[in-house]
Each structure stands twice: as C-alpha cells, then as structure tokens.
Amino acid sequence: MIVGVLAFLVYSVFSWLQWKSFTIRSWDLGIFTQLAKDYAHFQAPIVSIKGHGYNLLGDHFHPLLVLLGPFYRLFPSAYTLLVVQNLLLAVSVVVIAHFAIKRLGSITGACLGAAYALSWGLQSAIDSQFHEVAFAVPLLALSLVALLDEKWRSAWIWAALLVFVKEDLGLTVFMIGLVFAWRARTASGLCLASWGVLWFILATKVILPAMNPGDQWAYESQLNIGALMSNPGSLFQADKVTTMILLVFITAGLCLFSPLALLVLPTLAWRFLSDLPVYWGQEWQYSAVLMPIVFCAAIDALHRRKVLNSERLRLLLGTTILLISLLLTSQYAFGKLNDIDKNFALTTVESSRNALSTVPEGVTVETDISLMSYLVDRTEVYWVGNSNNPAPEYVLMDVSGRTDAAPNVIAAETMQRFPGTQYVTVFADAHYQVAKKQ
Incomplete structure (x- = not known):
C-alpha cells in the first residue's frame, strides 16, 4: 500500500x-x-x-x-x-x-x-x-x-x-x-x-x-x-x-x-x-x-x-x-x-490565461492542441485539422513558432477556410491569437 x-x-x-x-x-x-x-x-x-x-x-x-x-x-x-x-x-x-x-x-x-x-x-x-x-x-x-x-x-x-x-x-x-x-x-x-x-x-x-x-x-x-x-x-x-x-x-x-x-x-x-x-x-x-x-x-x-x-x-x-x-x-x-524550472517552464502561463479569458463560456471554438484541454470543459471544441468543421464562433491558435504571425493572420486564415464569413482579431500576443466571428 x-x-x-x-x-x-x-x-x-x-x-x-x-x-x-x-x-x-x-x-x-x-x-x-x-x-x-x-x-x-x-x-x-x-x-x-x-x-x-x-x-x-x-x-x-x-x-x-x-x-x-x-x-x-x-x-x-x-x-x-x-x-x-x-x-x-x-x-x-x-x-x-x-x-x-x-x-x-x-x-x-x-x-x-x-x-x-x-x-x-x-x-x-x-x-x-x-x-x-x-x-x-x-x-x-x-x-x-x-x-x-x-x-x-x-x-x-x-x-x-x-x-x-x-x-x-x-x-x-x-x-x-x-x-x-x-x-x-x-x-x-x-x-x-x-x-x-x-x-x-x-x-x-x-x-x-x-x-x-x-x-x-x-x-x-x-x-x-x-x-x-x-x-x-x-x-x-x-x-x-x-x-x-x-x-x-x-x-x-x-x-x-x-x-x-x-x-x-x-x-x-x-x-x-x-x-x-x-x-x-x-x-x-x-x-x-x-x-x-x-x-x-x-x-x-x-x-x-x-x-x-x-x-x-x-x-x-x-x-x-x-x-x-x-x-x-x-x-x-x-x-x-x-x-x-526548465521542463515545466511557466513562461507562457500569463499569455495562456489571457487568451483563454477572451473565449466566453458556451461558444464553439476551433483550435490546435495548445490550449484544447483547457477549453473543452466550457466550450464546444473543434480541431483545426478537420475538414468538416462548421464555422466556429471563435478560433484560438498558437502562433509562437510562426514567422508570419501578423496580428490578424489567424482571422485571415479562418476566413479562407470558411468563405463568406468574417472574423476579427480579439486577442494577439507573441504566443496566441484569438479571432471572433462577426
């Protein structure tokens, strides 16, 4: 025991x-x-x-x-x-x-x-x-x-x-x-x-x-x-x-x-x-x-x-x-x-919390795996890699490894995936971007 x-x-x-x-x-x-x-x-x-x-x-x-x-x-x-x-x-x-x-x-x-x-x-x-x-x-x-x-x-x-x-x-x-x-x-x-x-x-x-x-x-x-x-x-x-x-x-x-x-x-x-x-x-x-x-x-x-x-x-x-x-x-x-300190670094904690706080409870969200597990309890989550997702109300993505991470890149890419929709960036920093459906 x-x-x-x-x-x-x-x-x-x-x-x-x-x-x-x-x-x-x-x-x-x-x-x-x-x-x-x-x-x-x-x-x-x-x-x-x-x-x-x-x-x-x-x-x-x-x-x-x-x-x-x-x-x-x-x-x-x-x-x-x-x-x-x-x-x-x-x-x-x-x-x-x-x-x-x-x-x-x-x-x-x-x-x-x-x-x-x-x-x-x-x-x-x-x-x-x-x-x-x-x-x-x-x-x-x-x-x-x-x-x-x-x-x-x-x-x-x-x-x-x-x-x-x-x-x-x-x-x-x-x-x-x-x-x-x-x-x-x-x-x-x-x-x-x-x-x-x-x-x-x-x-x-x-x-x-x-x-x-x-x-x-x-x-x-x-x-x-x-x-x-x-x-x-x-x-x-x-x-x-x-x-x-x-x-x-x-x-x-x-x-x-x-x-x-x-x-x-x-x-x-x-x-x-x-x-x-x-x-x-x-x-x-x-x-x-x-x-x-x-x-x-x-x-x-x-x-x-x-x-x-x-x-x-x-x-x-x-x-x-x-x-x-x-x-x-x-x-x-x-x-x-x-x-x-090295393997469980807290460097992104504040950014992660800020990005999550931008997404309200009960909405649909398309995301990658970065904060997926912190969203599933209070939202309906879709993985960005699926081809049959409906147009979500919010999109949250990790952009920390990207070289083209302009402040509105996620909103622009989401509009390409869902023609006829409009998204606006509601949160952006060096780690995450959140876009909202208009």
Missing part, C-alpha cells in the same frame, strides 16, 4: 506540473474529456475534436470508459482525467507490490513494486496524459495476480473485462485464456480465450464499422501483414528492437522464464505490423499494458524457479531490477523532475 501511495503522489506531482505549465502532449486528453463530459450527462460520446458529429465509439471500442462519467460530473475538468489515470495506475502498483511482497518477502517485493511503479511504460503513459489503456493496466494486474494465486474465478472475471477497454485487448485475453487453461487444467481457460476472440471479431468487424463514419474499423489498414511478409527484416528496425530489449532488460531478463511473457505478443504484433513509427518505440502510452505482464512474469519466475530459491539471490535480483528502473528513469518522463 505504501508503494502505491508514493507512486500516486509522484504521478500526481508530474501531472500537476504539466497542467499548471500548460504542457499538453496531444489531443487525446481533449478527446477523452469530451467523452467524459457526454457520459456525465448520459449522452452518447459525440466528440467534435475528431470531427463534426463523430461518435467516439466508432474510433476504438471502449465502453468501459463510461465509468469516467461520475468522476467528471463531480469534478468537471480535463485535469480530473489525469487524476483518475494516476489513481488507476497506482492501484496496479498496489496489486503488484502486495503480491510481490507476499511471494518474495518484504524487501525484495517492495523493490519489485517500486521498480514497476517507475517502469518506463507507466512513465510514458503518464507523460502522454489520459488514454483508455489506463483502465487496462489495473485489470491486467488484478487478473494476472489472481491467475498466479490460482484464484481462477477472479482471474477470469478481471481478464474478461479487458475486452471493453480497447478492441485489440481481446487478443491479449485470448492469450491469457490459453495460459489459464494450461495452468488450471480446466475448460474455463479455453472459454476465456474464446471470449477474447469473439469480442475482437465483434468489435472490429461489426461494432466499430457500424459506428464509424467511414463504415470500417479505422485502424485495420495499419495491420500490414503483407509488408512484413515481403520485408521480414522490418521486424528488426531499431525502435522495435530497442522496445523488445527494454521489455526484457527492465526485469533483468527474468520475465523470459515465465509463460506469462507470451502475453506481450498481441500488443507488440499490432504495433510492429503498423507502418507508423510512433507505435514502435517507448514513448506514448502504448507500452503501459506491457508493464504488468513483464513484472508479473518476473515475480512468477522468481517464485517458481528452484535455482532462485536463495533469499540472498532473490534480494540481489530485486534490488537490481529497482536500480534498472531508477537508471532508466533519467531517460524517460520522470527525468524531467530533475529540472522543473
């Missing part, structure tokens, strides 16, 4: 520093805030950031995110989602640390729990801000710990819920079911495997195409098996190899000595089959679901392998794994905490 509480505090400090310095990593936080806002008012998740009238249930299959609704209703802010994610990840830390201590002793278990809490996959997820996989991480931890404890019913239930977090996790559930069947020697494991495959097919072939504006699973084209077959060497691209090495390295290789390690294969498969390099490396949230797997595999190996029965050897391996996580921390998100 102590390890989990400390993890939650570290995660929360990091998120608060991001929030108060107006550090927004992507449009995901804004997207999921719009979803939570609709669920809080018992409405379908129509997310205008993705497109006019876009139902987010046609993007990824994540009905379990309806649980965000009550939290957002109580605390209507995008920041609420960051707190919820930190809490969910911290719950997984409690589950894994408690299990490690029970199996391996207080010191070794605490070392593994702390190493998991600081693992690069969780760090990258927190740095990326909210994503649906935040719900998958504790579910995986609960399921795998129950599986290793031979609490078959609990393992089955926790794993079964994963299919409602994201469609590809149905394949992970399939793998869990196979390991379940092998260890429990019961048909219920095969039933779990079938459940995972069934929901993967239903989600990708029926539900998502029915809800998606393009009448298809939006990410099917990224599973480029043909490209891999024609060029098998692409599997050994630098980012892919580095990710695989780090998954092993973070547990000092112990994860390889447990069949649970096989559970990483579905996630790595869809990532490495894609031709988008962003999926291959260690940034963003894509590796978060792999962290409970490799650490539970490592705990399983330490507990079951007779050659590791020595308490001193276990302690040495536990402290080594913790040192590895601490070493890697300097290369990932939490390394930014070493220089808060």
